[in-house]
Amino acid sequence: MLLYGASGHAKVIISCLRANGVPISGIFDDDLQKKSLWSIPVIGKYDPNFDNKSLLIIAIGNNQIRRKIASSIHHQFGKVAHPSAIIDDSVKMSAGSVIFHNVVVQADVSIGKHVIINTSSSVDHDCTLGDFVHIAPNATLCGNVQVGEGTLIGAGTIVTPNITIGKNCLIAAGSVITKDIPDFAIVRGNPARVLKITFD
Numbered sequence: 198m199l200l201y202g203a204s205g206h207a208k209v210i211i212s213c214l215r216a217n218g219v220p221i222s223g224i225f226d227d228d229l230q231k232k233s234l235w236s237i238p239v240i241g242k243y244d245p246n247f248d249n250k251s252l253l254i255i256a257i258g259n260n261q262i263r264r265k266i267a268s269s270i271h272h273q274f275g276k277v278a279h280p281s282a283i284i285d286d287s288v289k290m291s292a293g294s295v296i297f298h299n300v301v302v303q304a305d306v307s308i309g310k311h312v313i314i315n316t317s318s319s320v321d322h323d324c325t326l327g328d329f330v331h332i333a334p335n336a337t338l339c340g341n342v343q344v345g346e347g348t349l350i351g352a353g354t355i356v357t358p359n360i361t362i363g364k365n366c367l368i369a370a371g372s373v374i375t376k377d378i379p380d381f382a383i384v385r386g387n388p389a390r391v392l393k394i395t396f397d
């Protein structure tokens with residue numbers, strides 16, 4: 198496997214890959230000062246010819262940056278789940294996505310491309326996560342929640358059942374979402390309120 202991004206987020210992906218016995222041949226990073234991460238070579242800017250049979254995971258937590266980089270990558274994308282995660286057999290997980298330690302993903306969840314399901318979060322039955330979504334640590338999505346592409350569900354957020362959250366939203370850490378949320382909303386609180394709608 199190859200990674201793109203030699204960050205703290207990459208360390209957690211490396212932990213997942215090592216726990217699955219998957220070797221990592223190198224990490225691309227635009228910061229040429231970085232030379233290695235946990236003894237894995239950092240090989241500089243993206244090179245489509247480097248180990249081009251290998252799969253690649255973009256190890257960048259920011260949804261918009263991850264989306265921008267994905268459009269410029271020629272490698273096929275890999276995916277990984279830590280063995281401590283409990284993932285129902287009916288779950289569909291697309292390329293580029295990662296599931297971290299102690300996560301639970303329940304029946305008939307659909308996970309888009311390049312999604313992050315972070316440490317100890319819970320995604321319950323029939324949820325749909327769009328491409329480039331990030332479910333931050335310890336968030337809870339109850340049953341049949343739809344999350345639009347590019348949205349961040351902040352750490353510790355609770356989303357009640359049958360809610361639809363739009364695209365490119367920022368749900369602040371610790372929010373409790375009880376109503377549908379429109380696209381591009383910044384949302385905070387318990388019960389959560391839309392603070393503003395942003396289009397960039």
Ligand SMILES: CC(=O)SCCNC(=O)CCNC(=O)[C@H](O)C(C)(C)COP(=O)(O)OP(=O)(O)OC[C@H]1O[C@@H](n2cnc3c(N)ncnc32)[C@H](O)[C@@H]1OP(=O)(O)O
Pocket residue numbers: 258315333334350351352367368369370371372385386
């Ligand atoms: C492994 C990982 O680390 S994954 C990382 C996942 N990331 C997250 O979950 C973080 C999500 N981000 C947040 O919750 C952020 O706090 C944001 C984006 C909502 C707000 O960020 P900013 O716009 O920079 O707000 P800022 O920090 O300036 O705070 C503004 C005010 O809102 C308050 N505030 C900030 N975040 C929250 C929050 N989540 N809930 C309630 N109040 C908050 C601040 O205390 C401050 O209050 P004050 O004006 O009374 O002092």
